[in-house]
Amino acid sequence: MDRRSVYSLSVLVPDQDGNEDSRSFILSQLREFVLEFRLDNAFIYRDQIRENVLIKQYYCDIDVAHLISYNEELAHRLTSEPAEIIPLFEAALKQCTQRIVFPAQPEIHLPEHQLLLHSSASQISIRDLNATNISQLVRIPGIVIGASTLTSKATALHIQCRNCQHTENLPVTGGFSGISLPRICSRPRQEGEFAERCPLDPYFIVHEKSQFIDQQILKLQEAPDQVPVGELPRHILISADRYLTNRVVPGSRCTVMGVFSIYQSKGAKGSANSAVAIRNPYIRAVGIHSDVDHTAKGNAIFTEEEEQEFLEMSRRPDLYEVFANCIAPAIYGNQDIKKAIACLLMGGSKKILPDGMKLRGDINVLLLGDPGTAKSQLLKFVEKVAPIAIYTSGKGSSAAGLTASVQRDQSTREFYLEGGAMVLADGGVVCIDEFDKMRDEDRVAIHEAMEQQTISVAKAGLTTILNARTSVLAAANPIFGRYDDLKSPGENIDFQTTILSRFDMIFIVRDDHERGRDERIARHVMGIHMGGRGVEEQIDAEIPVEKMKRYISYCKQKCAPRLSPEAAERLSSHFVTIRRQVHRAEVAANARSSIPITIRQLEAIVRITESLAKLTLSPIATEAHVDEAIRLFLASTMDAVTQGADQGSTELMEEVGKVEEELRRRLPIGWSTSLATLRREFVDGRGYSEQALNRALVVLQRRETVQIRSGGAQVYRSGV
DSSP: OOOOSOOOTTTTSOOTTOTHHHHHHHHHHHHHHHHHOOBTTBOHHHHHHHHHHHTTOOEEEEEHHHHHHHOHHHHHHHHHOHHHHHHHHHHHHHHHHHHHTOTTOTTOOOOOOEEEEEOOSOOOOGGGOOGGGTTSEEEEEEEEEEEOOOEEEEEEEEEEETTTOOEEEEEOOOSTTOOOOOSSOOOOOOTTOOOOOOOSSOEEEOGGGSEEEEEEEEEEEOOGGGSOTTOOOOEEEEEEEGGGTTSOOTTOEEEEEEEEEEEOOOOOTTSGGGOTTOOEEEEEEEEEEEOTTOGGGTOOOOOHHHHHHHHHHHTOTTHHHHHHHTSSTTSOOOHHHHHHHHHHHHOOOOEEOTTSOEEOOOOOEEEEEOTTSSHHHHHHHHHHHSSSEEEEESTTOOHHHHSEEEEEOTTTOOEEEEEOHHHHTTTSEEEEESGGGSOHHHHHHHHHHHHTOEEEEEETTEEEEEEOOOEEEEEEOOTTSSOOTTSOHHHHOOSOHHHHTTOSEEEEEOOOOOHHHHHHHHHHHHHHHHHSSOSSSOSSOSSOHHHHHHHHHHHHHHOOOEEOHHHHHHHHHHHHHHHHHHHHHHHHHTSOOSSOOOHHHHHHHHHHHHHHHHHTTOSEEOHHHHHHHHHHHIIIIIHHHHTTGGGOOHHHHHHHHHHHHHHHHHSOTTOEEEHHHHHIIIIIITOOOHHHHHHHHHHHHHTTSEEEEGGGTEEEEOOO
């Protein structure tokens, strides 16, 4: 199977073993299969060949299951000896075309045909390929990470002698290894002719008369969700030729069926990797199929029963609640966040305006909060339930790893692009944990991906734009590790306005100390640890993860809701109210809000509305959807904006700061004084407001600098 050529020339040449009969018998069997196989009284392969030949495409795509049902022994030989059978099959296809399409013109010269195979048989992962699979038919799932440009590969060379113009046709059989021209001229001498022999190496290649086919080298990597923990994803080279070229682009998930083969690498003579019998594996593709669940390509296939089930599901009146509850059911509470994640998984409708401008439909959500509020667990769950998802962590991802890196091809020394996480998750979700730990220059790289949904690269002479139609779900901690109530949101959040405005919903997740809630959570956690189900909520979700995944794919593919006029009117008036509210808060605090409310936020509410409509498969988003979307927006982003605004104005905070300093000077560590004395000194003596004094004492108490003793009358300085 070392050869990587189009097997066509020596198909019916008698072998040395004289098993010509068996070959012609197999050929006739294959020909019968193509001509006679029928499903529901339709000759599917006859029709396929006729249709393809009429548009000058000489190939036939055959399902291996059909061959198994027609002739099991033949199918077994095809999978175990593809090198023998595939050339025979292609010759049989050629004869069938002759019989079906051109029965009256037996002398017409047909081009070579190509056999494409597909099957639903068991897949084998790249890391399980080993020496026993060599020269057998295998089926491998993966994600394409690199595709070379098309190269032309010769199948027959036309050579000519420089001296006597003798021409000859040489079939090319070698794979990657190339071919050597004959050293001496092979022109037959006539009797009695006495001419000097042609010199050594007389032949040169006449390119115009040679035959070539297209060839493309793909690099297939294991899908990220199939890699065992702690392992690097493996990849393998795939050689695709003729009609299989230009089928897939980097980032697309596909299943490749092909012959597992080996080639000798062209190492420098004497170097370590040019050992005599060491060969590198590759796969000669005989079929490439984009995956079913790749929703972005719009080719997911749903059975009728599934569609029926999904339609029934979409009519449930409580679907929104149920769906939200099924998101990370092991995590207690956080209803609004779960609803927001349900919206993120669905996404809004993508719009392309007449002038070519694109408006994104993907929803981005930021969870900002105290440690231990199960943010990462939510992210991990989303990675499991989204049809396409990639999970990265802030410290461990660089700008190139998230967007795209430029690699150099080893054999041709050319540069090519390899897509990063955002490109590979095209049409899905990227979960970024520890978002605040990312370096600023890396965070800037995803600005463009989040709003324009493209990644433009200008590196090493390559300028290009890659698609990154992904939703971003990010989790971050506030600047002090915990959310500090006494500071404004701006002082808690360490992000620039530019990135915050790109998030549709920003949730501040607080770890509040409240006895009833703490008891419920503790019971829930104990229930999970003891018996696998929480006491408070049933841990068994109503909708299993696999079904949710398929339902999300179905909704994304079949439904793109639009706003109704009433809903649009309601939205615009609400947005104006929200802006006015923010403006008032800014004037009162005499500072710009750190979380901006811009037109992007209006678009965000539109997207949330559409995603709520999409969840129930309704083509039009109504006022009810708008109300829920506005409620979610108010509960998330607006809540984050107003947080801290009720804590009083900036002047008060400054005053509190001064009082703190004075108190520290006034009370050495280990001293105590009565509250009445302090009040007399600070409020009456120095003119501070009583509010400021009380606030300062609360702050110092929280920082464990002072203790209030004997029922609140004594102030004791306990620490620094």
